[in-house]
Amino acid sequence: MRSRTVLLLAAVVPVGAVAAAVALKAGSWQLSVSRYAIRLSPTPRRTCPDCKGEGGWWSEGPYPDGEMCWCWDRTQHTLRLRPLPAYDEIPF
Numbered sequence: 070m071r072s073r074t075v076l077l078l079a080a081v082v083p084v085g086a087v088a089a090a091v092a093l094k095a096g097s098w099q100l101s102v103s104r105y106a107i108r109l110s111p112t113p114r115r116t117c118p119d120c121k122g123e124g125g126w127w128s129e130g131p132y133p134d135g136e137m138c139w140c141w142d143r144t145q146h147t148l149r150l151r152p153l154p155a156y157d158e159i160p161f
């Protein structure tokens with residue numbers, strides 16, 4: 070009985086340490102999950118007629134600058150699950 074408990078703890082601890090954050094992409098959104106928050110972030114739309122999924126382009130001229138496409142300019146949503154420790158940051 071005691072050896073089963075030890076084996077179970079040995080199997081659970083590495084999984085908890087590795088799974089600090091997970092990110093999934095679906096459509097034009099990216100879902101990031103950590104123990105502290107769930108975040109839904111916009112990504113460029115693959116079917117965008119202007120940037121064709123690149124998210125932006127470089128302007129031309131003597132001083133080229135990057136411009137962000139309109140399809141990527143949406144609000145990011147974050148749901149806090151627990152307060153952050155003073156010494157830690159959200160891993161995404």
Ligand SMILES: [Zn+2]
Nearest residue numbers: 117120138140
């Ligand atoms: Zn676009």
